[in-house]
Amino acid sequence: MLNEKVKKLLNEQVNKELYSAYLYLDFSNYFESRGLNGFANWYYVQAQEERDHAMLLYRYLHKNNEKVALEAIAQPDKKLDSDMGVLKAGLEHEIYVTSLINDIYSAAQSAKDYRTMQLLDWFVKEQSEEEDNANNLIAKMELFGSTPNGLYMLNNELAARVYAAPSLVV
Numbered sequence: 345m346l347n348e349k350v351k352k353l354l355n356e357q358v359n360k361e362l363y364s365a366y367l368y369l370d371f372s373n374y375f376e377s378r379g380l381n382g383f384a385n386w387y388y389v390q391a392q393e394e395r396d397h398a399m400l401l402y403r404y405l406h407k408n409n410e411k412v413a414l415e416a417i418a419q420p421d422k423k424l425d426s427d428m429g430v431l432k433a434g435l436e437h438e439i440y441v442t443s444l445i446n447d448i449y450s451a452a453q454s455a456k457d458y459r460t461m462q463l464l465d466w467f468v469k470e471q472s473e474e475e476d477n478a479n480n481l482i483a484k485m486e487l488f489g490s491t492p493n494g495l496y497m498l499n500n501e502l503a504a505r506v507y508a509a510p511s512l513v514v
């Protein structure tokens with residue numbers, strides 16, 4: 345049995361990760377309508393990764409004999425009014441998710457739940473990569489995105505991102 349607070353937070357995180365998937369699908373949706381298929385692909389792959397994060401937590405809860413409560417997924421609420429605005433909203437969201445993971449980690453630590461801490465170690469590392477990716481994307485956009493040629497090249501680069509299953513198995 346998991347600690348009540350840890351269980352509740354993990355359960356909520358399943359929903360938050362599914363929301364992340366939904367949010368990034370909306371980003372992809374935005375870039376599709378802009379005709380920037382590479383950016384759209386990048387966020388489409390990101391949405392798939394977020395769904396994986398939810399499934400890892402879902403599997404973990406079941407592995408510990410906890411039933412998962414599937415709550416409603418909120419409507420994506422970020423205002424998508426410019427290409428750079430979307431990229432920055434992505435970074436802002438990842439910083440928020442990092443804080444959520446840290447909160448669960450703190451709860452697990454207080455409960456001496458070493459098993460959950462070990463699971464979350466992967467998520468801590470993943471969040472550092474997510475923030476790094478979001479920062480790099482903003483930096484590239486600042487450097488190259490202001491000319492049609494640069495935007496075209498960057499779009500082509502992002503079109504090459506392919507989905508890979510998570511390195512963690514639960």
Ligand SMILES: [Fe+2]
Nearest residue numbers: 361364394397
């Ligand atoms: Fe995630």
